Amino acid sequence: MKSSHLDNIPSTPGKFKIEKSQYLHRFRWHYSYLAKLTFWSFVFLGLIFIFFFKSPPPPSSPSSIITPSDLSRRSLKTRSWGGPVWEKRVRSSAKIRSKSGFSVLVTGAAGFVGTHVSASLKRRGDGVLGLDNFNDYYDPSLKRARQALLERSGIYIVEGDINDVALLKKLFEVIPFTHVMHLAAQAGVRYAMENPNSYIHSNIAGFVNLLEVCKSANPQPAIVWASSSSVYGLNTKVPFSEKDRTDQPASLYAATKKAGEEIAHTYNHIYGLSLTGLRFFTVYGPWGRPDMAYFFFTRDILKGKAIPIFESANHGTVARDFTYIDDIVKGCLGALDTAEKSTGSGGKKKGPAQLRIFNLGNTSPVPVSDLVSILEKLLKVKAKRRVMKLPRNGDVPFTHANISLAQREFGYKPTTDLQMGLKKFVRWYVSYYGSGKKSDH
Numbered sequence: 001m002k003s004s005h006l007d008n009i010p011s012t013p014g015k016f017k018i019e020k021s022q023y024l025h026r027f028r029w030h031y032s033y034l035a036k037l038t039f040w041s042f043v044f045l046g047l048i049f050i051f052f053f054k055s056p057p058p059p060s061s062p063s064s065i066i067t068p069s070d071l072s073r074r075s076l077k078t079r080s081w082g083g084p085v086w087e088k089r090v091r092s093s094a095k096i097r098s099k100s101g102f103s104v105l106v107t108g109a110a111g112f113v114g115t116h117v118s119a120s121l122k123r124r125g126d127g128v129l130g131l132d133n134f135n136d137y138y139d140p141s142l143k144r145a146r147q148a149l150l151e152r153s154g155i156y157i158v159e160g161d162i163n164d165v166a167l168l169k170k171l172f173e174v175i176p177f178t179h180v181m182h183l184a185a186q187a188g189v190r191y192a193m194e195n196p197n198s199y200i201h202s203n204i205a206g207f208v209n210l211l212e213v214c215k216s217a218n219p220q221p222a223i224v225w226a227s228s229s230s231v232y233g234l235n236t237k238v239p240f241s242e243k244d245r246t247d248q249p250a251s252l253y254a255a256t257k258k259a260g261e262e263i264a265h266t267y268n269h270i271y272g273l274s275l276t277g278l279r280f281f282t283v284y285g286p287w288g289r290p291d292m293a294y295f296f297f298t299r300d301i302l303k304g305k306a307i308p309i310f311e312s313a314n315h316g317t318v319a320r321d322f323t324y325i326d327d328i329v330k331g332c333l334g335a336l337d338t339a340e341k342s343t344g345s346g347g348k349k350k351g352p353a354q355l356r357i358f359n360l361g362n363t364s365p366v367p368v369s370d371l372v373s374i375l376e377k378l379l380k381v382k383a384k385r386r387v388m389k390l391p392r393n394g395d396v397p398f399t400h401a402n403i404s405l406a407q408r409e410f411g412y413k414p415t416t417d418l419q420m421g422l423k424k425f426v427r428w429y430v431s432y433y434g435s436g437k438k439s440d441h
C-alpha cells in the first residue's frame, strides 16, 4: 500500500533536515537505540533485584504442619508468631496465679464478649491467652483499644486465625490449656446476606479446626463456646427453652450456629470432648459491637441522623431479650466452672463426656421502640425515627429466653435491666467517642 503524504510530516516541525547524509542518520538511529536498550535493561535488572531481595523471607517454621489456608495467608503476610520471645509472652499470659485456677485459651479475645470474659478470668487468677484475627468486619481500632486494655492486665492476644492449624497446634504445644473459651465467630444476622462465606469460614471451618486440635491435644481441654439465640429462628413458642426445636433458622448466621451445635455433638460423641454451647441473647454494653442496633442508634441519634426501627406484620412489635454484658460474663464463668473434664486423649475417647447447651438471656424482652426511648432520655436528644417493615434479611420478630437450666446448673441470674445497662453503655460511649456529633466510626 502506498504511504500517504501525512506519513512524511515530522512530529516535531522545523527539525526535519532532508539534506543530512544517510550515514549520519543511521548512526543517530543506532545510538538512540543502544541508549534505550541500556536504559530498559537497567530497569529490568532493577525489578529483578527488588523482587529477590526485598520480598519477605519464608517464615522460620516453628511447626511442621502447613495447611492450604496457611499458605494463602502467608503469601500475603509473614508469620507473626513463634520464637523464644513469643513463647515467653504466651507462657506469662497463660500463667495460673490462683490455687485451682484454669489456663484458658480465649478465641475472639479482642471481640466484645471475649474482652470482658478475658478480663474477668484474669482478675480471679486464671491464666488467659487470647487469640484474635483482628478482622475488619467492624472498626478494627476498637478491637485494638480492647487489646490495649487487656494488655494492661497482662493478657497477651496472639494475632491469628482459628483456621490456622499450625498456630493452634503450637499454642497447645506451649500451653496444656485446661479450658477453651471459644468466642471467635462471624457475628451479625443481617451481614450474612452480604458475605455468606465469612460465616462458613469462621463459624464452621474455623470451629472444626479448633475441635480437631483440641481432640488431639493431650490433655484435651474442656470447651465452652458461643452459640446464639438465633438458633430458635421462626419458633413461636415462648419463652425459648433449650428443649424447643431449632430446625428453622431464619438466617445463614443462625444456620451456622445451629451447625456448630451439631458439630459439637459429633466431637463429643467420637472423641470425648467436653462441650458446652451458650445461646447468647442480644448481648449489649460498654465496649460493644458497632454493628448492633443499640450501638449505631446511639451514634446516629447523636448525629441527628434518622434511625430505622423495624416492625413486624400488622404494625407488630419487634422485641429482643437484651442481655447485659456483665450477666453474660457471669454465665460464661459459671459454664467454665461447671465444665467437666474431657474424657479422651490423643484423639481417642475413653468414656462418655459432658455435652451441654444453655440459654443466657435476660428473660424480659423489650420492644426496639422502647430501647430507642431509653436512649433518647439518656442522650437527651430526640431520635428521628423511621419505622419500617422488618426486612426479609434474617431478623426474627422477637426473642425471649427461658434461663431455668443455667440457673439450676450454675446459678445464672441476670441482674441488670435494659435501663441500667444502657446507662452504663452510654456513659462508656460518651467517654470513648465523646458526646459531640462528630464521632465518625
Ligand SMILES: O=C(O)[C@H]1O[C@H](OP(=O)(O)OP(=O)(O)OC[C@H]2O[C@@H](n3ccc(=O)[nH]c3=O)[C@H](O)[C@@H]2O)[C@H](O)[C@@H](O)[C@H]1O
Pocket (backbone or CB within 6 Å): 187, 188, 189, 227, 228, 229, 230, 231, 280, 281, 282, 283, 291, 292, 293, 294, 308, 309, 310, 318, 319, 320, 368, 395, 396, 397
Ligand atoms: O442474640 C443473638 O443471637 C444475636 O444477637 C444480635 O442480633 P440481633 O438481636 O438481631 O441484634 P441487633 O442487630 O442489635 O438488633 C436488635 C434489634 O433491633 C432491630 N433493628 C436492627 C437494625 C435496624 O436498623 N433496625 C432495627 O429495628 C432488630 O430487628 C432487632 O430486633 C447479634 O447482632 C447477633 O450477632 C447474635 O448474637
